[in-house]
Amino acid sequence: MRFGFLLITICVCAAADDFVDITAASGVRFQHVASHTSKKYLLESMGSGAALFDYDNDGRLDIFLVNGAPLSDPTQKGTIPKKTSQEHWNRLYHQKADGTFEDTTQKAGLAGAGYGMGVAVGDYDNDGFEDLYVTAYGGNRLYHNNGDGTFTDVTEKSGTAGSGWSTSAAWVDLDNDGLLDLIVLRYVQWDFDDIYCGEHKEGFRAYCHPDTFKAISPLVYHNDGNGRFTEVSAKLGLNLPGKGLGIAIADYDHDGHIDLFVANDSMPEFLYHNKGNGTFEEKGLFSQVAVDEDGRTFAGMGTDFADFANNGWPDIVVDDLANQMYAVFKNNGDGSFTYATKSSGIGRMTMLHSGWGLRAFDYDNDGWKDLLVAQGHDLDTIELTNPQLHYKEPLLLARNTGHGFVDVSATSGSVFHDAWAGRGLAIGDLNNDGRVDAVVTTNDGAAHVLRNETDNGNHWIILKLTGHKSNRDGIGAVVKVVTPQGTQTGTVTTASSYLSSSDKRLHFGLGKGTAISLIEIRWPSGILQQIKDVKSDQILSLDEPNGS
Numbered sequence: 001m002r003f004g005f006l007l008i009t010i011c012v013c014a015a016a017d018d019f020v021d022i023t024a025a026s027g028v029r030f031q032h033v034a035s036h037t038s039k040k041y042l043l044e045s046m047g048s049g050a051a052l053f054d055y056d057n058d059g060r061l062d063i064f065l066v067n068g069a070p071l072s073d074p075t076q077k078g079t080i081p082k083k084t085s086q087e088h089w090n091r092l093y094h095q096k097a098d099g100t101f102e103d104t105t106q107k108a109g110l111a112g113a114g115y116g117m118g119v120a121v122g123d124y125d126n127d128g129f130e131d132l133y134v135t136a137y138g139g140n141r142l143y144h145n146n147g148d149g150t151f152t153d154v155t156e157k158s159g160t161a162g163s164g165w166s167t168s169a170a171w172v173d174l175d176n177d178g179l180l181d182l183i184v185l186r187y188v189q190w191d192f193d194d195i196y197c198g199e200h201k202e203g204f205r206a207y208c209h210p211d212t213f214k215a216i217s218p219l220v221y222h223n224d225g226n227g228r229f230t231e232v233s234a235k236l237g238l239n240l241p242g243k244g245l246g247i248a249i250a251d252y253d254h255d256g257h258i259d260l261f262v263a264n265d266s267m268p269e270f271l272y273h274n275k276g277n278g279t280f281e282e283k284g285l286f287s288q289v290a291v292d293e294d295g296r297t298f299a300g301m302g303t304d305f306a307d308f309a310n311n312g313w314p315d316i317v318v319d320d321l322a323n324q325m326y327a328v329f330k331n332n333g334d335g336s337f338t339y340a341t342k343s344s345g346i347g348r349m350t351m352l353h354s355g356w357g358l359r360a361f362d363y364d365n366d367g368w369k370d371l372l373v374a375q376g377h378d379l380d381t382i383e384l385t386n387p388q389l390h391y392k393e394p395l396l397l398a399r400n401t402g403h404g405f406v407d408v409s410a411t412s413g414s415v416f417h418d419a420w421a422g423r424g425l426a427i428g429d430l431n432n433d434g435r436v437d438a439v440v441t442t443n444d445g446a447a448h449v450l451r452n453e454t455d456n457g458n459h460w461i462i463l464k465l466t467g468h469k470s471n472r473d474g475i476g477a478v479v480k481v482v483t484p485q486g487t488q489t490g491t492v493t494t495a496s497s498y499l500s501s502s503d504k505r506l507h508f509g510l511g512k513g514t515a516i517s518l519i520e521i522r523w524p525s526g527i528l529q530q531i532k533d534v535k536s537d538q539i540l541s542l543d544e545p546n547g548s
Contacts, residue, residue: 018363018412018454019397019438026449027101028063030091034444035071035081035115038205039194043137043165044071045207045378046187047356047423047443049118049499052430053130055108056149060095061428061503063439065447066116066134067091075192080138081115090116090134094149099431109151114138118424118499122171122180124223126472133182135166135499140184144227159229162219165190170247170495172258173471174236175278176524179223180471185244185262188213198381206381210265210299215241218262237280243267246358248496250305250314251478253335256526258476258491261289263300263318271316286336289316289329293339298324302425302498306360306369307331307489308344308400312480314491317346319355319373322382322389326350326358326373345405346371346398353393354378357425357498361436365458365509367485368400374422374440374498392419395440421445428503434460434537436507441500459510459536465492468544469525473504481508482518510536 034044048066055062067090069081083089090112093101105111114136121130129145140162143151155161165187171180190213198206217239221229233239238260246263253259257274264270268290272280284290291297299321305314313331320326325347329337341347357374364370375393382389397412398405409416424441431437435452442448461481465474477492488508494501510516516534523529523544534540 017414018452019415019450020413020453021415021448022451023446023449025100028093028447028449029103030065030447031087032441032444032447033068033088035068036444037071037073037075039074040197040205040207041071041075041192042190042207043115045380045443046117047421047499048116048441049168049357049424049501050426050439050441050447051119051121051132051501052426052428052439052503053121053494053501055092055130055145056094057129059432060097061430062095063093063101063449064110064119064132065091065093065441066119066424066499067112069115069138071115074194077192079192083112095430104149108149109153110143112136113141117166118168119501120169120171120182121494121501121504122475123472124171124180124182125227126179128472133160133169133171135169135184137165140166154227158227159231160221164216166219167245168247168495168499170249170493171473172249172475172493172495173524174220174222174258176526178467178469178471178525179225180473180475181223182221182229183238183247183260184219184221185242185247186216186218187245187265188243189216199385204381204384206379210243215243215267217241218244236278237282238272240270240282242270245301246303246318246496246498248303248305248316249476249493250491252305252314252331256522258524261303261305261316263303265299265301267297269300269318288339289337292325292327292341298327301356302358302373304358304360304496305491308360308369310368310486310488312487312489314489317358317360317371319350319358321354322352322377326355343404349398349405349407350396352389353396355396356423357440357500359425359427359438359497359502361427361507362509363397363436363452364399364454364456365434365460365511367488367509367511368402370400371396371398371405372425372427372438373398374420374425376421376423376443390419392421394419395422415448415450420448423498424500425497426500426502428505429462429507432539434462458512459514461508461510461516461534461536462539463506463519464539464541465506465521466541466543467523467525468546469527470523470544474523474544475504476524478522479506480518480520481516482520483510483513483516485511485513505539
């Protein structure tokens with residue numbers, strides 16, 4: 001792809017029912033509880049996240065869904081919401097051998113606390129079992145996976161409870177010591193104050209704009225290796241006040257160190273460059289990813305790093321609210337980016353839409369990374385003041401043609417005709433068939449399990465990495481896959497999107513070709529591994545080799 005996109009006006013028709021909503025048959029029975037009140041507390045509008053991960057190492061992905069908590073009308077300032085009944089529990093669904101799911105929340109000990117927001121998955125103690133960090137208003141929780149189907153709340157011992165209103169979080173080894181550290185975004189300085197926003201007419205009261213509230217710095221926890229963490233945001237230079245909602249990781253400048261992008265709501269976006277000496281510097285404005293092409297801020301929510309052009313350089317995509325257009329920043333390969341929203345085709349298809357959870361992945365296995373976005377406005381009163389906009393919206397599926405994106409939602413299945421108050425989105429191959437599936441959460445609504453049934457005969461490979469000198473998840477590893485059709489790259493991560501955590505396995509579509517001449521892995525430790533002449537259509541496990 002030459003990322004100096006030409007606008008595409010032709011129709012690229014996808015096969016019918018590329019994605020099918022299998023929620024009813026799957027056994028997943030989840031209802032998010034926003035606890036709407038007449039006071040329009042901002043907390044009620046944000047929704048919650050989802051995680052896809054294999055918590056019992058049986059080779060099948062399981063689902064974790066975050067839930068809200070009861071709010072009273074009015075809620076007393078300073079009150080921490082309690083999950084007093086099962087309807088407010090977070091939920092863990094274990095995937096059985098027949099592909100259906102069973103609720104194992106109570107057995108696992110994951111009902112949760114506080115008004116839940118996001119989830120991050122990572123094996124922080126390198127014991128081979130994935131652990132969970134759940135963010136919330138009212139205190140975050142770190143759950144250690146005991147390896148027997150249960151989890152232990154180690155929040156207090158670990159020192160990771162945090163404070164304030166936490167949103168998305170990411171596990172990443174910031175200092176390459178082989179242990180995953182934890183970055184926790186916080187949204188705004190907020191409490192249950194009764195602030196009236198919107199028109200003073202019956203039914204027109206609205207959720208307040210984030211400009212009403214002050215920004216707040218993230219929390220960054222260094223993994224000390226003994227089950228304990230130390231907060232080091234100021235020490236690392238990661239303590240700028242923001243209004244963080246989404247976070248993604250990648251080595252955007254190829255210097256061998258993982259960098260961070262933070263999607264901020266209605267203020268400049270942050271790009272933290274890893275200086276390689278244990279500290280970071282914020283370079284959003286310098287790298288031209290802080291604002292749009294007109295110098296305006298936007299409501300950054302969900303985000304992802306992805307090499308859309310297959311040129312080896314990770315680009316950035318950020319979604320936002322209607323009338324702003326989702327932002328695409330093309331990586332120029334010199335530390336800077338170009339705002340490519342309009343030339344990519346994304347601007348035209350998103351102008352009247354609001355996006356939250358977002359992931360870049362190759363849904364049709366043609367070798368180009370596409371976009372799936374959960375959509376819906378944040379204001380449930382938006383249609384009263386802006387009739388052309390909608391609170392509930394269908395998902396967006398944007399197909400990457402290699403020359404730009406086209407909206408194929410209308411031809412990709414009936415699920416794209418359903419309007420939801422979409423929020424979180426996590427991806428992963430639930431049935432291990434080489435086609436990436438998705439789970440979408442909605443605000444005060446059901447979660448949806450979407451099975452990818454794209455049938456075009458294209459080939460694929462999924463890579464499951466296990467680190468040894470590096471962190472066991474291999475998070476931060478940069479992988480290159482070389483085929484006769486070209487080269488693709490990806491970064492191992494469970495972060496990106498909005499409030500959600502996806503399958504750590506890396507997926508690559510291969511098109512009609514079956515030959516993979518080379519897989520190259522640059523591990524976080526610096527070890528470079530090469531595997532030649534690999535067969536397609538398999539889930540390949542790769543261990544980090546010994547090296548210095």
